[in-house]
Amino acid sequence: MSDSGLTTGDFTAENEPFALFGAWLKDAESSEPNDPNAVAVATVDENGMPNVRMVLLKGYDENGFVFYTNFESQKGREILGQKKAAMCFHWKSLRRQVRLRGEVEVVSDAEADAYYASRARGSRIGAWASKQSRPLETRFALEKSVAEYTARYAIGDIPRPPYWSGFRIKPVSIEFWHDRQFRLHDRIEFRRPVADGPWEKVRMYP
Template sequence: MSERELTSSNFADETDPFRLFGAWLEEAKGSEINDPNAVALATVDEAGLPNVRMVLLKDFDSRGFVFYTNFESQKGTEILASGKAAMCFHWKSLRRQVRLRGLTEIVSNEEADAYYKSRPVGSRIGAWASKQSRPLESRFALEKAVAEYTARYALGDIPRPPHWSGFRIRPLTIEFWHDRKFRLHDRIEFRRGSLDESWEKVRMYP
């Protein structure tokens, strides 16, 4: 079965959620105007209140879904504390949604270093200059910090900050939603009780 075939109405026949996600993401790349890899990331704070924000998915495979951030940011500290997170992709042009939630792990130093080196110079400097999620007294203070780190790393490589790396969400559930007429949508959920278990596929009421 080709990836193109997986994007049609027979997507419910697929048994590998990662393969199905890859097919949907590829099609989204051809139809979404901006950032088909944009995803809402949900975390929870110490008081149990949820937080959600948009991030960019940078990689995925059978292990899970990867994004990068400042570990001292709100999302970083919340994920480090709970070890759990959730994501929701919504491709409006395709009328499709993918939700997933599960356990988190930190990517390897090799993975983080490779991605960090692929970023534009300005983004690498920004990872040093921005005290993400903390109060900023003025825009000038941020621009001053950028200038200072630009001067510091004017020559040679810009090292990855020790507080900047990636998280991988290892899903326990992945749900695929496809719009249908009269709100009689297709919902297929893949679920497993632990990371070592096989996937169970269940069709859900819309």
């Protein structure tokens, strides 16, 4: 299993974090039993109260980290309201963690359409049927809604709901953490003042 340079005392020869993240994610895909792309997303509401939940990372590049959701859900409303969010990946099998935070933008319609079309048909129906984060009177009400949309889109394409799309977190900081004996962990933080600026790499005390 690759250690991505950690045993040498340095995380990577690169001065940007995305190659290192890609190497760590690849390692996680080989070692994690379920959902190596699972990540906690933290937001705040209009009163400054925090919220955190797990989502699935669906893409990343030098422009940021992408996931998809119902924009009328709690996290959707909070991100649209604040336009900022944070993520935390934890790969227990590798004893590694990656944290990042930054401003958030909505992905393009073309990106959202392409990903939505790649989802299982049942998942596309579910995007229509679920009023995410809102009270549900009974499980039967959800099953009834699923049945109604299944009948509506029994044949042909299932269009993407207008309230369903993706967010891209454009990080201004990304921290890589690797467990070490006696809690003398390795920590490297990549920082930049703005989302399109150059990266500074700083080693941190554990």
